Each structure stands twice: as C-alpha cells, then as structure tokens.
Amino acid sequence: MSRITTVLLLSFALASTPHLYCQTSIADRGAALNALFKEVWQDDLKRSPEFASAIGDRRENDELDDISPRAFNDELARRRDFLTQLLAVDTAGLPEQLRALAETLESQLTEEEAAAHLKSWELPITPQRSIQTTLPAEVADWPFASIKDFDDYIARLKKVPAQLRQASENLLAGINDNRVETAPVIEKAIAETDGIAIQQPEASPFAAPLLKFPASIDAANRKRISADLLAAIQTDVLPAYVRFAKFLRVAVHPAAGQSEPALPPLGYAVREQEILTLRHQAQSALGPKFDLEGFHQIVADSGGLPIVAVKQRVDAWAVGRAAAK
Numbered sequence: 001m002s003r004i005t006t007v008l009l010l011s012f013a014l015a016s017t018p019h020l021y022c023q024t025s026i027a028d029r030g031a032a033l034n035a036l037f038k039e040v041w042q043d044d045l046k047r048s049p050e051f052a053s054a055i056g057d058r059r060e061n062d063e064l065d066d067i068s069p070r071a072f073n074d075e076l077a078r079r080r081d082f083l084t085q086l087l088a089v090d091t092a093g094l095p096e097q098l099r100a101l102a103e104t105l106e107s108q109l110t111e112e113e114a115a116a117h118l119k120s121w122e123l124p125i126t127p128q129r130s131i132q133t134t135l136p137a138e139v140a141d142w143p144f145a146s147i148k149d150f151d152d153y154i155a156r157l158k159k160v161p162a163q164l165r166q167a168s169e170n171l172l173a174g175i176n177d178n179r180v181e182t183a184p185v186i187e188k189a190i191a192e193t194d195g196i197a198i199q200q201p202e203a204s205p206f207a208a209p210l211l212k213f214p215a216s217i218d219a220a221n222r223k224r225i226s227a228d229l230l231a232a233i234q235t236d237v238l239p240a241y242v243r244f245a246k247f248l249r250v251a252v253h254p255a256a257g258q259s260e261p262a263l264p265p266l267g268y269a270v271r272e273q274e275i276l277t278l279r280h281q282a283q284s285a286l287g288p289k290f291d292l293e294g295f296h297q298i299v300a301d302s303g304g305l306p307i308v309a310v311k312q313r314v315d316a317w318a319v320g321r322a323a324a325k
Helices: 003-016 026-047 049-054 069-087 096-118 131-141 147-157 160-176 183-197 205-211 219-255 267-289 292-301 307-323
Strands: none
Touching (some): 026 096, 049 267, 069 096, 131 205, 205 219, 267 292, 292 307
C-alpha cells in the first residue's frame, strides 16, 4: 500500500473513529488496541470454521468456509475497517510489545489490502494447497469427543457439495480472468479428486472419525452416527467429488495456463498454519495427556500475540501437562 493510501486511510480513521483518537491516556489507547486484537482474532476464527475446529473452538463446528466472492469481499471490507481503527490509535508512549503487535497487525492488514486485486479466491487449486485434498486432510484435526461433535461433522459433510460448487464457480472466474494453474497441477488435482470419488464410503478419509469413537458414546449412538455419517458420504460427498472431477477435466484442464498465477503469502494463512503446527507438536509430545480444550484456551488467550509468544505459552502449558499426574 502506498504512503498516500495510508495517509488517506488515517485521515478517514480520524474522522470516522474519534472515540479512538481521543483516547489520549496510555491506558485507554492500550485497551483500545487490545480490544481490536481480540476482534481481529475472532474474525479469523469466524472466516475459517475448519481452522477454528482444529484448535478446539466448536462454535462453528458444523460449518465450512464460505469461499464465494461475496464472502471474500465482505471479509475485505471488515479487514479494511480493522486497519482504519488501528491507524486511528496513537501508539506513542505505549509499551514496546504493544507497539510491536500494532505494527505486526498493520503489516498483515496492509498486505491483505494490497493483495486483494489478485483475487485469491479464483485459485482454490494451487501447488501448495488444493481444496479436494485439504478438506479430507483437515478431518484429522477436528474434535470428536461427543455425540454433538459427530453430529456437527455430519452436518458439515452435507455442505461439501456447496463448497465444491463455490470452488467450481471461482475456477470459472479465474478462467475468465486468464488465471488458471498449469496443466500438471490440474492433472494432479483431477487424479486426487477421482481417487476420493471412487472409494467406498467406509474407506473414504471422510469416514476416519468412525475409527476413534470415545468410550463415552454408547453402542446405540455409535450405530446411529455410523449410519448417518456413511450416508452423508455416499449421498453428498462422493457425488460432489465425481462432479468436481468432471468439471476439472472438462472445463479447467483445457484452459490450463503455461505459468503459475501469482498468489500473495497472506499473513493470516501463515499464522493459521503456524498455530496448527504448534498443536501438532504439542499433541505429539504429550500423547494421551494432550488436552484440546486446554490448548484452545492458551491460543485464545494469546490471539493477538506474535507467534513466538504464542509458542512460548504453548510450550509452558505442555511442560505443565507433561508433569501433571
């Protein structure tokens, strides 16, 4: 973002958010920043229900990401508002850590604003991350500790067709904008999608949660959940994968580009991956002592902190869990 754009945003911020600008005391300005950090963190969780589930936040456990252009535009508007609020807070005199957090958030939000014109939603398939494989892979990170967790997951499975339909629409928009991945990337995506589409429901990666029922769920509910879950895979998921593979083969592969389209390294996506890495490391180290609820609380309380500070808190929590009897 140019200096002129930043100045214009700041001018708008001062006019539209006087309550922030007029908070002259260090305590008030610090409180305003901390409140904003928490609001941005909650927005991160809201826009990615899959990520939220993976770190133990169950509020949107039955939802999938809305990857439509409208959702991305709404998200961009919210992030612009966060940047406006952030620029309206004078950080002079605030503690060094708080100023550093504000600078980090400003950099992230500015990067997102500058990258918006690249329309990342038009590329749900990339060499690094593709929707047909990330969705079943994420299942391993989601919580399955109660009957509600399983029922939420079944509801989530029934939304897979809608998400793949959104991905198809986004790919068509990318074709119209001459932004399509290379033929090898699309061919790999077709093979991966076909591979999932031809599996029997019980062999599907989407059925993996049935292998780890907690002892608290009785036999009758296990039977009912198994039937409902396999039915959702058979009726909703597998046909959606068949359609998506056909779409990739017929509409996308013929339009495959010669070079990889540019995608911005969005800060929030990097942060999500870093937090998931912390979860996997803690889970590997603690084994049966790993507590997803406890991990979620640590991460939630650290939502606005740099990843280094989050890691320190998670490491300290893991040491305490390991020492507990």
